[in-house]
Amino acid sequence: MMRISSFQMKDVINVADGKKLGFISDIDIDVETGKIDCIFISQQNKMLPFFNKLEDIVIEWGDILKIGEDVILVRFPHQYQLNEPKEEYSNR
Numbered sequence: 269m270m271r272i273s274s275f276q277m278k279d280v281i282n283v284a285d286g287k288k289l290g291f292i293s294d295i296d297i298d299v300e301t302g303k304i305d306c307i308f309i310s311q312q313n314k315m316l317p318f319f320n321k322l323e324d325i326v327i328e329w330g331d332i333l334k335i336g337e338d339v340i341l342v343r344f345p346h347q348y349q350l351n352e353p354k355e356e357y358s359n360r
Contacts (some may be wrong), residue, residue, distance in 0.1 A: 275340075290310050
């Protein structure tokens with residue numbers, strides 16, 4: 269069993285390119301089944317993290333490959349830029 273708080277502290281790494289996507293900011297749970305449908309990765313502008321929050325990346329639960337002790341490995345094949353709008357990488 270894992271607590272959501274420890275789940276949110278893990279780095280999320282994209283195995284498609286080895287880049288760190290960020291940290292889990294939220295999860296979407298199906299209330300009928302109790303299963304997680306997707307996770308949301310929060311991105312922040314590295315220059316002005318408090319003033320310029322970027323759009324979240326949405327990762328479907330089926331694209332999570334491994335939840336390790338320190339990291340979560342995901343398959344996120346879309347190339348993205350930190351300033352792309354959400355529609356570019358959330359429509360699957």
